[in-house]
Amino acid sequence: MTGNPNAPLRVALVGYGLAGSVFHAPLIATTEGLVLDTVVTSNEERRAQALAEFPDVRIAVSSDELWPRADELDLVVIASPNKTHVALATAALRAGLPVVVDKPIAGTAAEARELAALADERGLLLSVFQNRRWDNDFRTLARLIADGELGDVQRFESRFERWRPQTKGGWRESGDPLEIGGLLYDLGSHVVDQALTLFGPAVQVYAECDVRRPGASADDDTFMAITHASGVRSHLHVSATTAQLGPRFRVLGSAAGYVKYGLDPQEAALREGLRPAAGEPWGEEPQELWGRLGSGESPLTGGGAPVRSLPGDYPAYYAAVAAALRGTGENPVTALQAAATLDVLEGARRSAREGTSVTLLPHPTEENSA
Structure with missing residues (x-):
């Protein structure tokens, strides 16, 4: 995270389909203290759509382009297909980046708990986008x-x-x-x-x-x-x-x-x-x-x-994430809560x-x- 406490937190969004373009990108971009820095999508049409909606955003074709830039980012949001959630969240946490994952966080409760343990080990935020609580x-x-x-x-x-x-x-x-x-x-x-x-x-x-x-x-x-x-x-x-x-x-x-x-x-x-x-x-x-x-x-x-x-009040979710990243609030939806849902x-x-x-x-x- 940047040393300037007043600087906006820079967010990379992985995936620009329904979840990324309709929910995450608009909510990130309109949350005080957050800025949509990078959108990752390999789809040419979606890259054009992202640039049309957010002209200043950076575009990456693969999430692998993010990890060497980890020190330039403050949060990775994963809105890609479900089967990619665990691998991408793991890569982001190992790169030292806090993570938001769209639901379901994983295919199994065991995988969700493994991600929670990795986030705890690294001292990083891991939150799950359960927007229907709002x-x-x-x-x-x-x-x-x-x-x-x-x-x-x-x-x-x-x-x-x-x-x-x-x-x-x-x-x-x-x-x-x-x-x-x-x-x-x-x-x-x-x-x-x-x-x-x-x-x-x-x-x-x-x-x-x-x-x-x-x-x-x-x-x-x-x-x-x-x-x-x-x-x-x-x-x-x-x-x-x-x-x-x-x-x-x-x-x-x-x-x-x-x-x-x-x-x-x-x-x-x-x-x-x-x-x-x-x-x-x-x-x-x-x-x-x-x-x-x-x-x-x-x-x-x-x-x-x-x-x-x-x-x-969907905006309340990302406002809470921003507060948690700055140390002034709690994680709005924990990975262990998501694991309990996966148990069911x-x-x-x-x-x-x-x-x-x-x-x-x-x-x-x-x-x-x-």
Whole structure:
């Protein structure tokens, strides 16, 4: 890190596909104290896109070009295909560079823990981009739980459903285990991380992973039932084949329930080219999309009262990373938290394969919730 504490932290971004161009680059570039220094992509079209959007950025064709320049950089962000995450994170840490890795950090919990150990050994930040902790609905639900509005939560239903009856192809839909594709590890990383963050460690998981679409080779319709050590049960759905979408959240407690439809608006805004700016509204949604809190009747027939959604706040993730790098804040998402999520995903994959519930071994020294 530069000796000038007021100098911006220089970030290299590896990968400029969906994750890199839509999420990471805009958030890095708009975070105070960070500057997007280098984009690494071997794709000529994406190199041109990066230069068009960030004219001052350096372009590298390979991540190998970064390591000799390690003393010119303060952070490496890995937004490349899943199968490259471990090798690239390892190379960056060995070069002495802090790292942010897009989810999932690795294909296995063991690999995630090995990366965490390497980062600790080198005294370097290793963080995982679990941006859905900063969704508007998740932030609102976390506040309701903290305020005791639901009483004791008994059941957490979370759905990340889409209607995409035709496959797109590419590594995300590949059935090759080396690609770490399919919805279990893609959207499943989000919904499991949210469940663990809210309700603590999982002790058992049951899963159903199906391949529904013609020509598909990776799971595209998956369900997980998690039992938490706290006694809460989480029912999690991720699907590309849902013709009628269910509520994003349905959370039932001893005093009340909370039901919320619709997705956080930040991804759509970023895809449209909108950018967060200081002092400007960001992550807001209209009142008709607010969730409802109440008991005894369906929200669709007027039950419950509307609860204003807290604004979504993806910018908070990189602001927290910058603070952690400067020693003024904590790592917003640790590799050990990501490993706990992978424990559940590995258990879910085994459960679906064997048709039985899987008991998860505890890791008592690890932090499984935020």
